[in-house]
Amino acid sequence: MSQIETIQARLLELVPESSWSDGAAGDPFAALPADGWHAACLAVRDDPALGFDFLRSLSGVDRPADDRIEVVAHLFSYKHRHALVLKTHTGRDGGALPSIHDVWPAAEWYEREIFDLLGVRFEGHRDLRRLLMPEDWQGHPLRKDYREAEHYRGIPTRRPGYAAPDRDEP
Amino acid sequence: MDALYELITGSDLGFWWKQLLLAVLIGAVGVIVFSVALVYAALMTYLERRVSGRVQSRVGPNRVGPLGLLQWLADGAKMILKEDVIPAAADRPLFRLAPYPVVIGVFAAFASVPFGEWLIAADLNVGLLYLLAITSLVVVGILMAGWASNNKWSLFGGIRSAAQIVSYEVPTALAILVVVLMAGSLSTQDIIREQGGWPWDWYVFRQPFAFAAFFLYFTAALAEGNRTPFDLPEAESELVAGYNTEYSGMRFGGFYLGEFGNVYLMCAIATLVFFGGWQIPGVSPAEHHGSWLWQIVGFGLFFVKAWAASFVVVWLRWTLPRLRVDQLMSLCYRYLVPLSFVCLLGTAVLMMLVPAGSLFDSLLRFGTFGFGLLVAAIFFWRVLWHIRHVGDRIDLKILARGVRGRFDPAIQHRAYGAFRKQQKQPEESR
């Protein structure tokens, strides 16, 4: 059994509701429902056979076609030197997820970033403020249908007199 | 000064006329002392910037006046022209007042610095005590600035500075006491007269404890003047600019001049206490006393000695990294204070056991002098050793061509080319 199959088998044992995908376009990943997210993260961290003690990255992807926002966690285990990708998703409007900053403290700022740029609310997060944008910024810039305001606090957001560069308009 | 004083008091003018003339005299002396102090402090800033330039293999200011010598005038004029910002949250009266104690503390001390036998504004019989006491005024100003700015960095800087200056006052004073004990006087002029022109007549080489006391004094004085490696109150990397963060314009200029004036002052004190002040080798005090020529030469000697010491201070600043606060305090209370006590006690014991002029006295004197020479020789040998091993031949070559060569791109280019050629040659042909 290859390493990934071992992980897969163990994960299905621990979290039966996870659905495994071989990730034809990238890494294989396990998709989880939103309500099992926190328990699953705790389980893969504490299980001695998996032992994912390091959160490499936590990111968000907006998928307007499916009307959802995916949150992707890249995990790594220093002990066993293997990696795992976990995914969950939530609705685009007022979507919320349980925060995992108590599982991996590193998640705290990642979650702030995802909240800032995609508007996912993380329940149980102790300090959910915007991270990259100013606190009174309107909207979440990484959403595909985001339309930039003409002004921010009276500062024009396009250089006056410049031909407008290409922007992704929805 | 004294002559004029006696002339006025001894004249047959009325009481009020005498008072008026005395007031004018004092005022004039004050203005002169202030200007001298101002120019010295300003030249100190120039020295600092030039030496820092050389240390970092830069050039340093060289656009204003010959060799940039008038840079301080430009800086001063600029500071006067700048807006004097007082933050809204600051304690206004205190904020405005704070630079004055610093400036007064440093510049008033210049009144008692013996630049020459005749060139002293006030030869007090408690001169050294006055010098030590009045420079402590600085800490009041710094604390006021830190508190009144209502800025956390300023407050940190002010408190650090207060702790540091007050603590290091103790070893400074104890180290100076060693010499006071030997001279039996607190008057600056008397201390210089007790020494002689030749190096082995200086107090620093009289006996081993005085030699150690000099280093203790120098370290403690560096800390008292907030100089690197003890410049915690204005550590740029931690406290924006320390206690003067909120100051702009000439109020900042006051702190700036005070700081650099303080550096010169501590070097002047080192010169007069340990290095024989204006004493000229081979010229007896009687000869010295009445002669204009020797007065001028003596002034020149004092000038050279004090500026050489200032150079070392600046050199240290651009060489050493900064200490931590706790290291600073433990250095003071666990090492400098006990060591200076030992020096003081040792000096007292030596003075009791060894009569002045005895054979053992001369032995001690020349032994210490020889030891000093040895230390200097080892130091220079190590410096040369390091230069050789770093392979920094460029700078030495350029230096060898004199002041002009240092700034001539063509010479630098040639020297660099030679250096490159040397680098390319195999090891054994060097």
Add this chain to the structure above:
Amino acid sequence: MTTDKPERELVVEAGPEGGLVVGPIDRLLNLARKHSLWYMLFGTACCAIELMQTGGPRTDADRFGMVFRSTPRQADVMLLAGTITYKMASRVRLLYEQMAEYRYVIAMGSCASTGGLFQGSYAVVKGGDLIVPVDVYLPGCPPRPEALVEGLMLVQQKMEREPWLKKAHGKLPQPVDPWPEGAELHR
């Protein structure tokens, strides 16, 4: 003290009466001001690395009397060294407002001048002159230290041609302040 390079006339301010007269006292004061141009130790992105270079041995800015001060109160010129994000914008503005008069601003690099390669970005201010009045623009990504020294010298030339006595008494038109009326600062 006119310059023989006409393109540098760009930085001349027009007085209310038309021509400018720089009197002898002005000249003297300007001479002092221009030789003591202290810049603020402040950088927001990669251009700041070149800013640090400028103080180094190759282009020793201290030759011209330019040293860095780490507090805005004592700085005369602010270098917008790097990309300015919206979050940083009000900090930049705050620092500018903390500087004591007289003060000059150099927009260093294309980011600080126009937003540079971040034109399409949602997070970057498209030019430092949208938040503070800028005196000199330096193109380049990043500008070389030599270019930065030239920018500082352009500020010197601007100083030279200012009738200081009038400027100090507010008799000259103030530079247009782009900061929008009523916009708050993060404090």
